[in-house]
Amino acid sequence: MSTPLTALSIRGLAKRFGTKIAVDGISLDVPAGSFFGIVGPNGAGKTTTLSMATGLLRPDFGTAVVHGVDVWAQPLEAKKLMGILPDGVRLFDRLSGEQLVTYAGLLRGMDRDVVAARVGELLAALDLSQDAGTLVVDYSAGMTKKIALASALIHAPKVLVLDEPFESVDPVSAANIRDILDRYVATGGTVIVSSHVMDLVQRMCDHVAVIAGGRILAAGTVDQVRAGVSLEDRFVQLVGGRSRTEGLEWLRTF
Amino acid sequence: MVAHLLRLKLTLLRNGLKRSPWQLVGLAFGGLYALGIVGMCVVLLVLLRQEDPDLAQTVVVLGGAAALLGWGIVPVIASAVDMTLDPARFTTSAVPMPQLLAGLALGGLIGLPGLATLLVALGTVVTWSRGVLPAVGALVGALLGVLTCVVFSRVVTTATASLAASRRFKDVSGIAFMVPLVLLGPITAGIFQGMAGSGAFLSELAGRISWTPLGAAWSLGGDLERGQTGPAGLKLLIAVATLAGLSWCWKLLLERALVTPPFAGSSRRKGGRLGLFALLPGTPTGAITARALTYWFRDPRYSGSLVVIPLLPVVLAFQGSQTNDYGVLMITGPLTAFLLAWSISGDVSYDNTAFALHLAAGVRGVHDRLGRALACLAFALPTVLVLATVPFFITRDWAWWPSILGISVGVLLTGLGLSSVVSARYTIAVPLPGDSPFKKPPGNVGQTLAVQFGGMGVLLVLVLPEAGLVLAQVLTGDPLFGWINLALGPVLGAALFILGVRVGGRWLDARSPELLAQVTVNR
Secondary structure, three states, X not given: OOOOOEEEEEEEEEEEEOOEEEEEXXXXXXXXXXXXXXXXXXXXXXXXXXXXXXXXXOOOEEEEEEOOEEOXXXXXXXXXXXXXXXXXXXXXXXXXXXHHHHHHHHHOOOOHHHHHHHHHHHHHHOOXXXXXXXXXXXXXXXXXXXXXXXXXXXXXXXXXXXXXXXXOOOHHHHHHHHHHHHHHHHOOOEEEEEEOOHHHHHHHOOEEXXXXXXXXXEEEEHHHHHOOOOHHHHHHHHHOOOOOOOOOHHHHOO | OHHHHHHHHHHHHHHHHXXXXXXXXXXXXXXXXXHHHHHHHHHHHHHHOOOOHHHHHHHHHHHHHHHHHHHHHHHHHHOOOOOOOOHHHHHHHOOOHHHHHHHHHHHHHOOHHHHHHHHHHHHHHHHOOOOHHHHHHHHHHHHHHHHHHHHHHHHHHHHOHHHHHOHHHHHHHHHHHHHHHHOHHHHHHHHHHHHHHOHHHHHHHHHHHOXXXXXXXXXXXXXXXXXXXXXXXXXXXXXXXXXXXXXXXXXXHHHHHHHOOXXXXXXXXXXXXXXXXXXXXXXXXXXXXXXXXXXXXXOHHHHHHXXXXXXXXXXXXXXXXXXXOHHHHHHHHHHHHHHHXXXXXXXXXXXXXXXXXXHHOOOOHHHHHHHHHHHHHHHHHHHHHHHHHOHHHHHOOHHHHHHHHHHHHHHHHHHHHHHHHHHHHOOOOOOOOOOOOOOOOOOOHHHHHHHHHHHHHHHHHHOHHHHHHHHHHHHHOOOHHHHHHHHHHHHHHHHHHHHHHHHHHHHHHHHHHHHHHHHHHOO
């Protein structure tokens, strides 16, 4: 059983799609109050792992426990503790941005006045106030990501699980989001992000896990994992698959 | 290069089918349907071989002109044109323009509409196989005509691409397209009646049209059969010029479209308008009701079915006027109730992966079910009450009113309860969010049919008590049964509604992740 100091504890999670094993027995402890990065190449099983840890995808094997609450045994209690930004799912995009975040708040049984106050602040913080009344279907990709993030934050969760939160978000908004997340971690919240931008993870996170082929290759504090070199170099060492840059001579024959 | 593009199209089609065997089933069903229509047309064309050349010419020319118009209009308003070979995707490949055009045009023939048009057009060769010259003329005309159809449709879609890319236009046109589709019966009946009275007019019309780009290609065989070689030559020129002109237009439009992608901007709007979210109770159920109701009016996939409802009595009244027996109008109420109640049986499928929000927020199943059912009930109940009552102002057969009202409310409530159970367990193939309501939905056609028919069968069983009381009134003529029905329908319906919401809620609690996984397949 996990200690109260562990925000998310994953034990032996595994998932198979047809003949392909997407996640092959992943165990991971995310300390409370940490900014935890999950990195891995495309198709490594990051999204599948996070979906199983947050109750969106039923694992074939294994358990996930959030602050002592088993995600699959007590899903409703566990989900109260988590804010989830899934990657690659649609939103109720015929609602305006403001309506969508309000909806997310009300769905969680929050008081209407509290929701209204928080929606205003969230939209202002994410620079979406000017588009609050625009339908989400007319948003750009980056704005869509931001409004989904707002929906995940509205109920002030203890653990934030964000799958590719910075994808197609512009640099200014990304900096704003990082500020929000930093302050959230400083006050005791736990953030878990997946990304393949190593630079970002190295600067932002204090813990990191490297996933490839459905397994964990390394996990720990960022300094432990990167072992003196940059996270990107260490990642390439761990994952492998760098092709030699010889060949392609013809590319220089233009 | 042309062969390359055709191979690409075939590969895309084959890979699409490989994704699941059910895709193949879907194509087979579509194919059977198309084959039925094509078969009927071809048989008609073969039979026309024995008929008077003037009549045959009239049918072929008018039919051909209608097909050409259809190819131009349908893709725009249905925004359902097959974009697997979207020219925009070739922007970076630097394909020479003439070859791109030829490849895209021939690629347009691969697929059900293209093949169907080609087969029917070739049927006209049989109609005119009364001599070598007419048959050759018909063959040339058919090929020209079909190519013109494809190129015309491409011209229209390319020209309106920026228009069609705007969401608002898509929404409105998709719904507007419903109206003629529902009224198809009365409209065709009207046309046939008009035709029966004015055969001479039609043959004159066909004669005129055969001199226009619309009909020139289709008239070659007939003109040659009737020995009008000179006019046939001129019409061949018109047909070739039409195809050349359209191709040229297409080339210009495509050249412009490739460098200026459509802009689908929209105005920014500040917040402050929460709409129904501010009006309905601030609870999970209230929020879900507000969301679902908002979708009923904003999402064309939902509002399309709303447009059908007011047209129902029109269609039924037309039916009545044909036979002068307006009794059939009485089924308006129960039929509307059934359609509206059953329309939420695919609610989670309509959400698609947006359903993940309900799952992530830990919404209780019973709240989810109740919210959706109440949203539908909010406007369905008044609608059904009105539509169940209005016919009696025409038939004046008020003895049936209580019974019809009872069964209508019964069907509505029972149906909503059943839909709540069905959509908690099964997903069906529906158009994806943002797609036209007419677009062929991806996914499991076999399960969709099984769920739909199975569900309707169960509903039929569940409303047997109400139906039995109607039958009893028919047999005995005793209005007492009607009054019993008026009491039984709402009571039994309400019980089944509550039961359905409860059971559906429990199933949803147990199986939400699996349901999300099912809709994810259709992403």
